[in-house]
Amino acid sequence: MIVNKFIALKSVLIFSVIAVLVLSCAKQTSKISDSDPWKKMELIVKSIPVTQFPDKTFNINDFGAVADGKTSNTIAFEKAIKACVQNGGGKVLVPNGKYLTGPIHLESNVNLHLEDNAEILFSIDPKDYPIVHTSWEGTELMNYSPLIYAKNKTNVAITGKGTLNGQANATNWWIWSGGKDYGWKKGIASQNDPKNREVLVDMAERNVPVSERVFGEGRYLRPNFVEFFECNTVLVKDITVINAPFWILHPIKTNNIIIDGVTVNSHGPNNDGCDPEYSQNVIIKNCTFNTGDDCIAIKAGRDADGRNVAIPSKNIIVQNCKMIDGHGGVVIGSEISAGVNNVFVENCVMDSPNLDRAIRIKTNSKRGGVIEDVFVRNLEVGTVKECVLLVTMFYNVYGSQTGNFIPTVRNISLENVTVKNGGKYAVWAEGYEQSPVENIILKDVVIHKVDKVSLLKNVKNINFINTIVNEKKVENH
Template identity: 80%
Template sequence: MDICKALIHRFFFIGASVLLVISCGTKNTKITSIDPWVRKDLIVKSIPQVRFANKIYNINDFGAIADGVTINTTAFVKAIKECSLNGGGKVIVPNGKYLTGPIHLESNVNLHLEDNAEILFSINPKDYPIVHTSFEGTELMNYSPLIYAKNKTNVAITGKGILNGQADSTNWWIWSGGKNYGWQKGVPSQNDPTNREVLVDMAEKGVPVSERVFGEGRYLRPNFIEFFECSTVLIKDVTIINAPFWILHPLKSNNIIIDGVTVNSHGPNNDGCDPEYSQNIIIKNCVFNTGDDCIAIKSGRDADGRRVAIPSKNIIVQNCKMIDGHGGVVIGSEISAGVNNVFVENCVMDSPNLDRAIRIKTNSRRGGIIEDVYVRNLEVGTVKECVLKLNMFYNVYGSQTGNFIPVIRNISLENIKVKKAGRYGVWAEGYKESPVENVTLKNVVIEKADSIYLLKNIKKFNFIDTYINQKRIESIKD
C-alpha cells in the first residue's frame, strides 16, 4: 500500500509539474512570474528515464566482424530486430572496429558500445537509403542519418566507445562547397542550383514532403544521429567524431537526455547538438569541440517552420564545456516556429576559435518569437567576437529579408565572468517596430573587449552590477 501511495504521489507531482511548465510557456500569464530556475527544476523532474529489459544481444553473435573492413550492416539489423522483438534490452558492440552502413534503432533498445569499441560508418552514399529526414530546417526525403530512429520510444545510445562518421574533405565534407573542405570549381556540391535552392523553393511553394525526394546526385549531407518523432531517449558517454553534417539532432522529439557525450568534429556545418521542434531536452556534462555551433536550438526554416509550427522549448544545458565553434549556445537561425524556456548554467566556454558565448540569430525571412532565455554561472575565457549577440539581421545565404519580423525578448545573463570578448561585450540589433526587449545582465564582468557594446533598436536593457573594461555599465530604458 505504501508503494502504491508513493507512486500515486509521484505521478501527481509530475503531472502538476508538467502542467505548470506548460503554463509557464504561455505568454502573459501570472504563472510566468515564478522564478525561472524553479521552472527549470520542474522540467527536469518531469522528464522520464529510459528503462530496459535485462537482456543482452552481442552483435558478434549475429555475424559482426571487428576488422574495420567488413561491412556489418546486416549484423546490426539482426541484433536490433531480435532485441526489439523480444521485449528490448541491450545490443552490445564489443571492443574492436566495426564498419557499417546506417544503424536504425527500435523502441526499447539500448545500443551500448564497450570502452574500446568503435563504429566506423560507411562513406559510400549508396549504403544510405532514402528516409524522411531534414536538411537545414527543411523536411525532405534524403539519405538516412548515420544513426536514425523514427517514431520510437525508450531508446538509448550508451557506453564509452567511439562513433566515427569518417567524414573528411575527400568525401562528405566536399559536398558543402567550401574551399577549406576540399571543394574546387567544377566539383558538384549542395550549392549547385538544382540542390539546396530547389529544396528551399519546394518548401516555400508547399510541395508535400513525400515529393521532396533528394539523395543521389543532390549532394545534401546526412545528419549523424537523428531521433525523429521519438520520446524518452538517452545518449550517454559516447564520443562522436568526423561527422558529415549536424551531429546530435532531436527532431520533433520529447524527453531527451544527452549526458557526458564528447563531440569532436570540425567539418562544415558540424553543429554539436541541434534540438529542433523538440521539447524537454537536457544536455549535460558534455564537451563540444566543433566546426560550427556547439549547441544550436532550431525550429524550422521559413515556410517549412511555419507549416510545422512546433516551437522548441524547455531546453536545459548544464555543466558543459565548449571549445571551438561559432557559438557556445546558439538559438537559430532556422527558428521560424520560435523558441522559449531555455536554461543554460554552469558551463565553461573558452577558445580563440569560439566566436560567441550566447547567440540568437534570425531575420525577417525566418521570423519567430524567441523569449525566456536564462543563463547563469558561466566561465568564459576567450571569445572572438562577443559574449552575447542578439541579431535580427542574420545573413549568410545572400538576401534574407521578408515579411516575418522576429521577436527577441526576456533574455537574462547572471554571474558571468569573461576574460576576453573580442569586438564587443554585447551586440544587439532589432527592428524599430520590434526592438530587442527586456534584456538583463546581472553580475557580469568582461575584463577586456575592444568596444563595450553595439546596441540598435533595443528597449529595457538592464545592466546590474555589470562591468566591461573595468567600467560599470548603466541600464538603458529605451
C-alpha cells in the same frame, strides 16, 4: 430521466472542479516562472521520464559481426536489433573493436551500447544510405538516411564510452559543402549547385509534400549523424562522436531527451554539436563540444516549413557543459520559424580563440518566429572572438534573407558571468524599429579585455545590474 439529469449535473460539476484546478495550477506555474525561472527549470527536469530497458543483452558478434574495421556489419546490426525487439527489448552490445557499417536504424526499447574501446566506423559510400524522411537545414525532405536513425520510436538509447566515427573528411562528405577549406574546387558538384539546396527551399515555400521532395543521389545534401525523428523518451550517454558529415546530434519533433556526458569532436562544415529542433523537454548536460560550427544550436524549422509545422522548441536545458571551438557556445537559430522559448543555460565553461560568441540568437525577416525567455547563469568564459552576447534579427547567409516575417526577441538574462577576453563587444543586439529586441538583463557580469561595452540598434530596456566591463561599472543608458 431524473437519474440522467443528475448524472449530467454531476459530470458538469466534476469538469468544473477539474477546470478550476488546472487554471489554479497554471497560475501557480506562471507565478513560479515569473518570480524565479530556475524553479521552473527544476520542475521541467523532474517531469522528464527516463529510459528503462530489460536486462537482456544481444552481442552483435553473435549475429556475425567482424571487428576488423573493413568487413561490413550492416546486416549484423540489423539482426541484433531485430532479435532484441522480438525478445521485448534490451541492450544491443558493441564489444571492443572496430566495426564498419552502413546506417543503423534503432527501434523502440533498444539501447545501443558501446564498450569503452568499441568504435563504429560508418561507411562513406552514399549508396549505402537509403532514402528516408529526414530534415536538412530546417527543411523536411526525403534524403540519405542519417548514420544512426530512429523514427517514431519510444524508449531508445545510445550509451557507453565507445566512439561513433563518421569518417567524414575533405575527400568524401565534406567536399559536398562547396567550401574550399573542405576540399572543394571549381568544377566539383556540391550542395550549392542551383538544383540542390535552392530547389529544396523553393519546394518548401510552395508547400510541396515532403514525400515529393526526393533528393539523395546527385543532390549532394549530406546526412545528419544521429537523428531521433518524432521519438519520445530518449537517452544519449557517454559516447564520443567524431568526423561527422553534417549536423551531429539532431532530435527533431522529439520530446523528453537526455544527452549526458557526450563528447563531440568534429570540425567539418556545418558540424553543429547538438541541434534540438521542434523538440521539447531536452536536457544537455556534462558534455564537451569541439566543433566546426555552433556547439549547441537550438532550431525550429526554416521559413515556410517551420511555420507550417508550427512546433516551438521549448524547455531546453544546458548544464555543466564545456564548449571549445565553434561559431557559438549556445545558439538559437537561424532555422527558427516556429519559435523557441524557455531556454536555460547554467554552470558551463566556454573557452577558445576559435569560439566566436558565447550566447547567440540569430534570425531574420524570412525566418520570423518568437524567441523568448532565455536564462543564463554561472558561466565562465575564457576567450571569445566577437562578443559575449549577440542578438540579431538580420542574420544573412546564402544570399538575400529578407521577407515579411519580422521576428520577436525578448526576455534574455545573463547572471553571474565572468569573461577573461571578451572580443569586440560585451553585447551586440540589433532589432527592427517596429520590433525591437526587448528586455535584456546583465546581472553580476564581469567582462575583461573587450573593445566596447555594446553595439545596440533598436533595443528596448537593456538593464546592467552590478556589471563590470574593463574594470568599470556599466551604467544604464
